Every structure is written in structure tokens, then in C-alpha cells.
Amino acid sequence: MEKLPSQPILGLIDGMEVLQLLAGAEVQMSGADISRTLGIERTKVNRILKTLAYQGFAEVSVNKKYRLGPAIHVLSAQILHGSYLIKKALKYLVELTELNVVVAMGVLWKDKVAYTYHWEPGISPMDGLGRVDLFPATLSSIGLKLLAGKRDEQIQEIIDFKSDIPGFKSSDEFMDKINKIRAQGYSNTVYSGNKSIAVKIGVSSNVAIALAHIGNEMPMEDYIKILNEKAQLIEKCTNKVLSSKG
16 A cells, blocks of 8 residues: 555545445444444544435435445446456456356455455356455465565555464465565465465556466466466556557
């Protein structure tokens, strides 16, 4: 993440945190719930919620709890329309589903991975859009690959080395894994007994694609080769869009 600017609009930061919490919540939340979760003063939370409700991004139920409002769907549609990455990548992600393994694309958000696409065998390729919630980055091949692309000091700003690191016994073990990923050019991990690999899209992006629940149908080198080929095609398409807009 970027460093805090010298003159931040703290009210906007708090408002975005409240909106994101509502977006990820599976149940309605009261002002007290939100205040306790985010550590934001209760009165401020109530003002933020009323402002979001006025704008249509939140709405209050009869039990005085809040959920997302209709304006969030407008914003979602605008984001999908404006996202050159999702539109250009989708073709190649769908092609990867032919391998009959889990196919994912995600971005690093703080110490989590946000999946823009997550498909698994048995569902329609289009149902892979936005179906999985935030996931710990250190348990994800996508998260590990994107973390490995950052400097050590940046990683320590994201991952709390003084606390338990999900998937690792110590910070030394975690950094050994990061250095191995840097050396080999892709990340590989095992979660709940399932193998996963990920590669980054381009050098400067914060996006990676992955294959997971990989069996023994092909050698791992073949899966890595295919994944790299698709990543290069996605990068080429998105760069073309950016250059034409520039």
C-alpha cells in the first residue's frame, strides 16, 4: 500500500473502511458492530452510515442494522465496465478452465488476497467472477507471489512478523519461502492438501493468476508453462489498451 499522504482526509478513509466492511459482511451490521470491528468511534460511524445511506451505498433495515444499498450495484457495473484488466483477462482465464483445475486471478490487498476471478470444476466459467471473499495472503499462491515482488521492508509493513503468520512456523521460514519464490519465478504452495501455483502478470502490476487443486494429469512444469503463457497474453492485451488510452 501507498504511504499515508501528508494531509490525508481521514473522514474519507474511515468512510471507505465502513463501506468495505459492509461489502464483505454476510449479515447486516449495526453501528455498534461496525464501531467495535473497525475501532472507529461510535458517533463517527453513525454519521458515516447515514451519509452512505443518503448516497444510496447503504440502507437501514427495520431493526436499525445496515446492509449495502442499491448504489453499490451501480458502482459495481461501472467498475466492470471500466476495468480493462477483467475484460481482457477473462478470455484467457476461461481457456484455463479447460485444464479442469481451479483457476484464479487476484490482487494483494493489505495482508489478504482479493479474488477477481475464482473458478472451480462444476460451475459455469462466468460464475467465477467475484465469488470468493478475502483470503490470507500467506496461505495463497497468488498472495505469496505478489508479496515476493515487494521489497523486504515493504513486506514487513504488510505482514506482522511479531504475530503468527498463517501457514508458517516463523518469520524466518516465511522469508525463506519468499526468497525461494523470487529465485524460481513462480510461487507454489499446498493448502488443505491441494497443490497451487501462481505467476504474476507483468513486472509492475499487483495482479497474479493461479492454478490450484492440481492433480498428476501433467508434469508441474507443463502447468507452469501454460500459466506463464496466459499471463503474458493478458499482459500484452492490457498494455495495448493502456497505450491506446494514453
